[in-house]
Amino acid sequence: MTPLVDPFGRAITYIRVSVTDRCDFRCAYCMSEDMTFLPKPDLLSLEELDRLCSAFVRLGTRKIRVTGGEPLVRRGIMTLFRSLSRHVESGALDELTVTTNGSQLQRFAHELADCGVKRVNVSLDTLDAQKFKEITRWGDFSQVMKGIDAAAAAGLKVKINAVALKGFNDREAPELVAWAHGCGHDLTFIEVMPLGEVKAARFDQYLPLTELRAALSRRYSLTPSLYASGGPARYFDVAETGGRLGFITPLTHNFCESCNRVRVTCTGTLYMCLGQDDAADLRAALRRSESDEPLEEAIRAAIARKPKGHDFLIDREQSHASTSRHMSVTGG
Numbered sequence: 465m466t467p468l469v470d471p472f473g474r475a476i477t478y479i480r481v482s483v484t485d486r487c488d489f490r491c492a493y494c495m496s497e498d499m500t501f502l503p504k505p506d507l508l509s510l511e512e513l514d515r516l517c518s519a520f521v522r523l524g525t526r527k528i529r530v531t532g533g534e535p536l537v538r539r540g541i542m543t544l545f546r547s548l549s550r551h552v553e554s555g556a557l558d559e560l561t562v563t564t565n566g567s568q569l570q571r572f573a574h575e576l577a578d579c580g581v582k583r584v585n586v587s588l589d590t591l592d593a594q595k596f597k598e599i600t601r602w603g604d605f606s607q608v609m610k611g612i613d614a615a616a617a618a619g620l621k622v623k624i625n626a627v628a629l630k631g632f633n634d635r636e637a638p639e640l641v642a643w644a645h646g647c648g649h650d651l652t653f654i655e656v657m658p659l660g661e662v663k664a665a666r667f668d669q670y671l672p673l674t675e676l677r678a679a680l681s682r683r684y685s686l687t688p689s690l691y692a693s694g695g696p697a698r699y700f701d702v703a704e705t706g707g708r709l710g711f712i713t714p715l716t717h718n719f720c721e722s723c724n725r726v727r728v729t730c731t732g733t734l735y736m737c738l739g740q741d742d743a744a745d746l747r748a749a750l751r752r753s754e755s756d757e758p759l760e761e762a763i764r765a766a767i768a769r770k771p772k773g774h775d776f777l778i779d780r781e782q783s784h785a786s787t788s789r790h791m792s793v794t795g796g
């Protein structure tokens with residue numbers, strides 16, 4: 465079958481699938497505290513999610529990241545990992561992975577490893593339990609730390625993702641580096657993106673990573689690394705810790721030219737770009753027929769109109785949402 469290539473010649477080999485918009489946390493930059501979630505019947509069933517992911521695999525997808533909301537709070541989620549593991553076993557997929565807040569990792573780390581998952585991304589913005597409560601609103605710091613340890617003990621390679629937030633974790637960043645690398649985990653900082661309305665003004669949260677990197681360079685020797693994860697991060701080797709530090713900079717350095725991914729929501733809506741509104745309804749195609757032909761056709765038609773890139777902007781005058789969708793809807 466002809467693999468998926470978009471109008472700008474980019475091969476689309478990576479999908480991020482959000483399996484739920486719900487979450488057991490309410491991170492201040494991601495959600496408002498009183499979020500309205502989708503009615504459960506609107507969600508794709510686990511079988512439909514499997515059909516959808518498998519159609520992408522047939523069309524050349526080599527990497528699937530399961531995300532959300534919090535993917536590990538979806539009931540029965542291990543059934544999906546178990547069934548997708550066949551694509552890892554067959555060699556059709558290079559990687560099956562997950563982004564999680566870590567709250568359920570103690571419970572699921574071993575099973576994930578057993579399903580062929582080799583790496584997990586765990587989001588953690590601070591090492592201070594008090595501040596953790598403040599930013600996640602509902603999270604339990606010690607549960608997440610135990611989850612991270614459980615993942616490592618199960619043989620999963622852990623990457624910590626921290627959203628860089630002005631006045632919140634900027635001063636703590638060197639300590640985060642020391643801790644993550646001391647535990648043998650990679651660490652990546654992410655610029656906050658204007659996705660969905662949250663209570664705080666985006667400009668007040670936004671910390672350009674050019675600034676953070678300059679500050680970290682005063683403490684550590686950072687050398688550009690040859691490593692690439694297949695995602696948007698640019699990596700540096702840290703001489704003092706022997707670890708790897710990534711920066712995801714959608715605002716200060718747009719990385720759209722090398723974009724290889726698309727995102728599917730838990731209702732089967734395919735977004736060709738995180739920062740644009742154009743979308744395709746794959747649920748209708750899934751449900752229209754038992755054959756996967758309409759689904760594959762809908763996927764091809766959507767990829768044929770993948771936009772060149774996003775146009776995120778955060779400044780004092782314009783710090784409203786670029787798209788009304790929260791990150792928890794599209795999937796991180």
Ligand SMILES: C[S@@+](CC[C@H](N)C(=O)[O-])C[C@H]1O[C@@H](n2cnc3c(N)ncnc32)[C@H](O)[C@@H]1O
Pocket residue numbers: 487493494531532533534535563564565585586587625626627654655656657658659791792795796
């Ligand atoms: C939406 S979450 C979904 C997976 C899981 N619940 C978690 O927190 O890892 C995925 C990632 O998106 C990040 N994120 C959420 N809202 C964001 C925003 N407005 N800008 C940048 N990153 C954001 C989170 O910090 C997390 O690392």
Ligand code: SF4
Pocket residue numbers: 487488489490491494495532533534565587792
């Ligand atoms: S970032 Fe992840 S953990 Fe935090 S509220 Fe959003 S979906 Fe939940």
